[in-house]
Amino acid sequence: MRKLFQDDLHNLGDQLSDIAALVTEAMEKAYRSFETADVQLAEEVIAADARIDSKQNDLDEKAIELLALQGPVASDLRLVVGALRMSTSLERMGDLARHIAQLTRLRYPDPVAPAPLVTVYRDMAAKDVEIARKLVELMDTRELGLVSEIFALNEQINELHAGIFTTIAKPEWDASPASTADATLASRFFERFGDHGVSVARKVQYLVTGEWEAKPVA
Amino acid sequence: MRKLFQDDLHNLGDQLSDIAALVTEAMEKAYRSFETADVQLAEEVIAADARIDSKQNDLDEKAIELLALQGPVASDLRLVVGALRMSTSLERMGDLARHIAQLTRLRYPDPVAPAPLVTVYRDMAAKDVEIARKLVELMDTRELGLVSEIFALNEQINELHAGIFTTIAKPEWDASPASTADATLASRFFERFGDHGVSVARKVQYLVTGEWEAKPVA
Numbered sequence A, B: 001m002r003k004l005f006q007d008d009l010h011n012l013g014d015q016l017s018d019i020a021a022l023v024t025e026a027m028e029k030a031y032r033s034f035e036t037a038d039v040q041l042a043e044e045v046i047a048a049d050a051r052i053d054s055k056q057n058d059l060d061e062k063a064i065e066l067l068a069l070q071g072p073v074a075s076d077l078r079l080v081v082g083a084l085r086m087s088t089s090l091e092r093m094g095d096l097a098r099h100i101a102q103l104t105r106l107r108y109p110d111p112v113a114p115a116p117l118v119t120v121y122r123d124m125a126a127k128d129v130e131i132a133r134k135l136v137e138l139m140d141t142r143e144l145g146l147v148s149e150i151f152a153l154n155e156q157i158n159e160l161h162a163g164i165f166t167t168i169a170k171p172e173w174d175a176s177p178a179s180t181a182d183a184t185l186a187s188r189f190f191e192r193f194g195d196h197g198v199s200v201a202r203k204v205q206y207l208v209t210g211e212w213e214a215k216p217v218a
Helices: A002-036 A039-070 A074-107 A113-140 A143-167 A177-209 B004-037 B038-068 B072-109 B115-141 B146-166 B177-209
Strands: none
Touching: A002 A039, A002 A074, A002 A113, A039 A074, A039 B072, A074 A113, A074 A177, A074 B038, A074 B072, A113 A177, A113 B177, A143 A177, A143 B072, A143 B146, A143 B177, A177 B146, A177 B177, B004 B038, B004 B072, B004 B115, B004 B177, B038 B072, B072 B115, B072 B177, B115 B146, B115 B177
16 A cells, blocks of 8 residues: 555656656747747647646646545655645646747747847747756756756846846837737746746755755755 | 534635735735835835735645645545645735736836826726635635626736737837836736636635536636
8 A cells, every 4th residue: 555655656756747848848849939930830839738738637636636545644745735736837837838839829920029039038948948857857856956957047037037128128129019018928928937947846845855945046 | 523624624715715805905005006106005015925925825834734634535625725726826816916016116206007008907907806805705605606707807807908919009109118018017917817816716616516617607
């Protein structure tokens, strides 16, 4: 019985890692569609999001079943509750990748990004994808060094996000108001993706160490 | 024992309702600070958000304790897990009210809203506050008629949000790019607040009826 339960907990971890891998792929493709105005790829990302949602749902049902059948306590209980929370954050990361793809589709055949911001978004997206990849690795290895790497990447994304508002406020900014609005939303989506990544990383850290790091170290 | 447990479940419900009341007040004040460029009120909202976070934390700890000590099953278990999820959504609603207040502070002494959008934000915020108020009532009364009212309010907010992008794209739009960016973010914050409200309402509905309404009726 106990052994079976441990297997179940492992399975939850594997399910989380699978979802994180799908989220990584979603953001990688969403950004590619965004940069190249590839509406077909954008549609692919939008359609694939349902798979992430469904896997989240499976995981949540499995976690609730575990709670009901095994009545875990102490660290096992924290792990199951933590899995429920992490799945919510991962699902939101999938939504944000979908939002990026939806902006691509909305503006097609024009690209969403005004020219002066193309490289900034490229950086933000690369860091988002890196965060998602590190989450997969973190779940697979529980190597806590990855947590501070994720925090650092998120800080860099926050700086890029702030920089976008500085660029928009410059006298030489000449994008249309509609394009400015899209640029703002895109930046917000890339930035939120990183925040959720940090939230997942902090939960893994807490589950491994039992200590809640109130302030992420940058 | 059983009786005590039912009391505990009731307490969880009361805690949720308390948080929803704080969230209602936060959005009401955040919007007032936003419309009148009242930086002092904005600071009050920003400071008060810590209280919402701390109450969410208390509720989560209580819910986890319940899971550990009582090992609830079936509908009781769904209720405790549902409470954990609702507290997360409510906490995000508090964050969004804080973001509105932060925009107020950032642009002070200027108001955030460009003149053509003032009445639109007023409508959005009034509907947000109405949603939060109805959540409190829903938690206190479990009157499911409120759920479809919340769905309808959120649909109206979504339309107002879409309308803001139409306004921004009009030739007569003459706000600065920085102001356009702020206007976009503000609209997004008001819109997300409603989404989280719907998410909480759907969970209450599910817990009361045992049926998950996949598509909210507008």
